[in-house]
Amino acid sequence: MKKNNKNQWSDRYRTSFSRFGLALLAGSLFLMFIITIITTIEQDKYFSSRYLHTWSSHVQKELLGAFFSYENRHFLAGEGLEKPNVSSMVFEFMTNLNVEDPRTLLRNELPGFAAFDGRIVVAGDGTDFTTMPVESAPPLEILLEKREATTNRLELLEDQKEKAVSGEPVxxxxxxxxxxxxxPELEDGTNVAFHPDVNVTLVGERLGKKLEEKGIATKVDKTDIEKKLHESGKDFSDSYDISREVVQTAMxxxxxxxxxxxxxxxxxxxDVTTVTINDEKLARTMFVIGENHASYEQNLAMATALNNKLDEQYPGLSRGIITKGGTRSNGRYNQDLSEQSVLIEMGGKDNTLDEVYKTADIMAEVISEYYMERQAEPVGGEGDK
Incomplete structure (x- = not known):
């Protein structure tokens, strides 16, 4: 009888051990599968949502602070540490809904609401969720239609192409x-603010010329992105894929x-994109940073430094800084190619080129200061490329 009991116990032990081994093997295979999916899928499509990043940051601050307080009571006196609301964290993670931000519900229900789906990091004068930058373009065939400009901008700006600095651009x-x-630069009655020649590339030329005058060699690329989209059969939403190739080639x-x-x-x-400073009308700027890549905080630091300089020297010129991420936004803007990369909105559709040029001149001033400060930093210090 005792021998039978011993055999039964031995059989149960072996069965339990086998089940445990199989469960461990299955768990390992599942974990490897998840890791494979995460590491092979495009980073800006699914697993790079800024909401996951924000949620994880929230967890680190609250949960880790609470855990540390159990071991070291010094943390109980820490400022800004609150008891974690685990149920709220789990609900937000599982549903991607934040009860403190109604936009998290509306973005899934209202077409086009994703245009306002960003995070305001620095709010300039008058900046809120209703005045955030809007990317709106007609179908590509309409965008490529021929339109006349009312000004002789191209002739007047030939001198902008003169190089003032030798050496490799930085x-x-x-x-x-x-x-x-x-x-205002297009013929009367035009309501589509796109043109093959009189466009934002002239602003880039102006900025490049002013930087060169300050001794900073600059490369201004004027690739007709929309034309390349048309030739390759791509949509307007693929613009950053084309410009990515341009930047990678330059690098x-x-x-x-x-x-x-x-x-x-x-x-x-x-009224959103114009400000009067010293009795002059200027086009306002806004910095846009994509969150769908690992080093976006370095890009944000660059934008913050430039924005601070604008605020110090020309209060009201900058509308601030926003970040965008998640699956409904490009969320990278090719800023993953360099930690020193930013997107800048230069005025709006109702601004004149003269107003935007004045702002470009000011941007050249602050970029020049920023660049010179970087050059003065110790080798191997913060801010290296």
């Missing part, structure tokens, strides 16, 4: 939406490039 300027234009040809700018024109109305 600044690169691209225009992912190269035909974005300004309505491969010149390893001296340090600062990268993507200039755009906003679709917000004139």
């Amino acid at each position: 600044v690169h300027i691209v225009h992912s939406h190269s035909r974005e234009s300004y309505l 491969s040809e010149n390893d001296k490039l340090e600062l990268f700018f993507d200039l755009h024109r906003d679709s917000q109305p004139r």
